[in-house]
Amino acid sequence: MADSAQAQKLVYLVTGGCGFLGEHVVRMLLQQEPRLRELRIFDLHLGPWLEELKTGPVQVTAIQGDVTQAHEVAAAVAGAHVVIHTAGLVDVFGRASPETIHEVNVQGTKNVIEACVQTGTQFLVYTSSMEVVGPNIKGHPFYRGNEDTPYEAVHRHPYPSSKARAEQLVLEANGRKVRGGLPLVTCALRPTGIYGEGHQIMRDIYYQGLRLGGRLFRAIPASVEHGRVYVGNVAWMHVLVARELQQRPALMGGQVYFCYDKSPYKSYEDFNMEFLGPCGLRLVGTRPLLPYWLLMFLAALNALLQWLLRPLLLYAPLLNPYTLAMANTTFTVSTNKAQRHFGYEPLFSWEESRTRTIRWMQAMDSSAQ
Ligand SMILES: NC(=O)C1=CN([C@@H]2O[C@H](COP(=O)(O)OP(=O)(O)OC[C@H]3O[C@@H](n4cnc5c(N)ncnc54)[C@H](O)[C@@H]3O)[C@@H](O)[C@H]2O)C=CC1
Ligand SMILES: C[C@@H](CO)CCC[C@@H](C)[C@H]1CC[C@H]2[C@@H]3[C@H](O)CC4=CC(=O)CC[C@]4(C)[C@H]3CC[C@]12C
Numbered sequence: 001m002a003d004s005a006q007a008q009k010l011v012y013l014v015t016g017g018c019g020f021l022g023e024h025v026v027r028m029l030l031q032q033e034p035r036l037r038e039l040r041i042f043d044l045h046l047g048p049w050l051e052e053l054k055t056g057p058v059q060v061t062a063i064q065g066d067v068t069q070a071h072e073v074a075a076a077v078a079g080a081h082v083v084i085h086t087a088g089l090v091d092v093f094g095r096a097s098p099e100t101i102h103e104v105n106v107q108g109t110k111n112v113i114e115a116c117v118q119t120g121t122q123f124l125v126y127t128s129s130m131e132v133v134g135p136n137i138k139g140h141p142f143y144r145g146n147e148d149t150p151y152e153a154v155h156r157h158p159y160p161s162s163k164a165r166a167e168q169l170v171l172e173a174n175g176r177k178v179r180g181g182l183p184l185v186t187c188a189l190r191p192t193g194i195y196g197e198g199h200q201i202m203r204d205i206y207y208q209g210l211r212l213g214g215r216l217f218r219a220i221p222a223s224v225e226h227g228r229v230y231v232g233n234v235a236w237m238h239v240l241v242a243r244e245l246q247q248r249p250a251l252m253g254g255q256v257y258f259c260y261d262k263s264p265y266k267s268y269e270d271f272n273m274e275f276l277g278p279c280g281l282r283l284v285g286t287r288p289l290l291p292y293w294l295l296m297f298l299a300a301l302n303a304l305l306q307w308l309l310r311p312l313l314l315y316a317p318l319l320n321p322y323t324l325a326m327a328n329t330t331f332t333v334s335t336n337k338a339q340r341h342f343g344y345e346p347l348f349s350w351e352e353s354r355t356r357t358i359r360w361m362q363a364m365d366s367s368a369q
Contacts, residue, residue, distance in 0.1 A: 010035045012242070013080040013121075015067055015112065016087030017041035018050070020198045021127065021191075024235035025084060030058055032239050042067075042076045043087065067108030070115070077115035082242050085112045085170075086127040091159055092323055093316040094306050098158035105162035106169070113173045113184075120179035125242050126170040128188040128256065130227060131160035135329035143225070144265070146335035147256055157322050167256070174254035185249040189241060191234045191259040192227030192333055193268070195275075196353065197360035199231070204318065205272060206361060209281040216276070218269060218285035219295055219319075220327050226268040227332040230353035233261040233346045237338060244342035252341055258333045261346035263353060268327045275357045292328070299324045 012029060016022040018041065026041055030053065038059040041050060046062050053060045065072035067087050077083060089096055089104040109126065116124050134142050136154045145151065155161040167188045174186040195202060209216045237259050245252050264271070273283050288295070299321045309315045338344035348356070 009037050010082065011038040011040065011080045012036060012082045012084065013040040013042060013076055014084045014086060015042045015073075015076075015108075016085070016127075018043040018045060018047040019086060020200065021194060021231060021234060022086045023047065023049070023198065024196070024231045025086060025238045026053070028232070028235040028239050030056060030060075032236070033243065040076060040080060042073075067111055068103050070111045073108075073111040074115040074118060077112070077121050078119040080119075080121050082123040082125070082246070083112060083116060083121055084125045084127070084238055084242055085109065086238075088127065088163070088166075089159075092157065092320075092326070093318070094303070094320065095314060095316045101158040101162050102165075105159075106165050109166035109169055113169060113176075113186075116184055117173075117176055117178050120182075122178055122182050122185060123242065123245050124170065124173070124184060124186040125238060125245065126167060126186065126188045127238070128167040128170075128190045129160070129163045130190050130192045130258065130331060130333070131155075132164040132167050132190060133331075135326060135331050137325075139325060139329045141330035142332070143330055144332050144334035146333065147258060147337050171254050171256070183249070183253075185245055185253040187241060187245060187252050187254065188256045189234070189237055189259050190256055192229050192331070194231050194234055194259075195228050195263075195271075196231030196357050199357075201318070202272065202275065202357075202361070203364065206276055206279065206281065206364075208318075209276060214281055216269070216273075216281055216283050217289050218283055219288050219290065220267050220269050221288060222267050222270055222286070224267050224328055225265045225330045225332045226271065226327065227260075227265075228263045228271050229259045229261050230263060230346075230348055230350075230357070232348045232353065232356070234259045236347040237344055240342055240344055241338070248342065255337075255341065257338045257341070257344075258335050260333050260335060260338070261348070261353070262350040264350065265332050274354055275361055278358045279361045295319075295324060296321065 017026045036058045040061045042063045050062045170186045176184045306315045
């Protein structure tokens with residue numbers, strides 16, 4: 001008893017802990033981090049599910065706050081040993097303005113870094129994105145690349161630009177002296193497209209398919225590979241990297257790691273069908289039903305409509321020139337850097353990741369009926 005009380009001494013803070021990924025990180029920490037004494041969950045919107053966590057042995061502290069407010073971030077960070085910064089505005093559909101995306105993703109990250117420095121928190125893990133690398137605006141393929149693969153990373157869209165700038169700030173902060181004189185140790189994880197329980201876009205595509213009579217129409221050639229990674233494995237990587245950063249600061253500080261697992265390389269649509277198929281949806285066509293120029297035209301039309309309708313309503317469909325380019329450009333990762341640096345192995349096999357995601361979708365389906 002005395003041993004376990006002694007071992008439970010660390011305070012972790014997860015920003016964005018009520019988001020899709022954040023919730024999995026929170027639950028994974030509670031399951032897999034025995035040294036945890038207190039877990040702080042900081043989010044703009046707190047979920048009701050947090051209540052059930054408060055009855056366990058770890059003190060769970062829910063903090064409603066905004067990363068763009070430096071004083072709120074500093075108050076939440078004070079006394080934490082480790083910060084996992086997943087909060088972010090994930091918007092490639094034009095819902096938020098570029099200024100708001102920058103404010104949350106870049107200024108919010110600056111506030112987290114400064115809070116660590118001012119309050120003496122030594123370890124910071126940042127959830128970056130594959131998008132800091134690409135696909136770039138020229139549509140160059142990134143085929144099974146790793147962290148060292150040369151690639152012309154050029155961004156124009158506010159989301160990848162903001163993630164790239166925030167990642168750069170986090171990596172540059174590695175080695176800064178925090179209050180008390182110790183060096184800040186930082187690193188960044190770059191998930192590819194995350195899937196799994198709670199994935200809003202998968203939910204949207206599923207309901208779109210239901211509205212179309214159980215069918216989806218192929219728009220992207222099956223040969224275009226899009227990197228995907230299971231949310232449970234991304235969460236596990238966060239837990240492991242946070243733990244090992246404390247043991248191997250010289251090796252891991254200032255490093256970036258792609259998030260990967262054994263999910264198969266497929267096109268965005270074919271991959272989704274791994275889950276949508278067992279839920280009764282069908283992907284029509286072995287080739288795209290519309291020529292690419294027509295899809296481009298429709299995507300541009302959506303962008304125009306969004307702009308025209310903005311004073312009246314928010315029109316933000318899945319298809320726009322940016323999302324079309326994303327889905328239509330090969331971007332896949334093949335690396336073992338996380339395994340070499342901190343012993344990462346996926347916690348969930350592909351079969352288990354698939355089963356869990358299907359089970360979640362089927363439960364969603366029956367609760368909708
Ligand atoms: N979903 C994906 O496929 C990928 C996501 N990522 C990154 O992972 C992180 C988490 O993304 P998701 O879980 O998918 O998104 P999400 O939207 O489900 O979660 C983000 C969380 O951040 C919170 N948040 C937003 N603005 C905030 C603010 N001003 N102050 C405090 N909290 C705020 C939201 O309330 C939400 O709970 C993000 O940083 C994102 O850029 C990276 C690669 C892929
Ligand atoms: C053209 C449509 C025909 O079916 C399909 C449109 C799909 C898009 C909505 C998605 C294709 C690729 C996705 C992005 C990708 O997985 C990488 C991402 C990383 C992030 O950090 C955030 C999410 C996202 C931008 C993801 C968003 C949805 C797509 C653009």
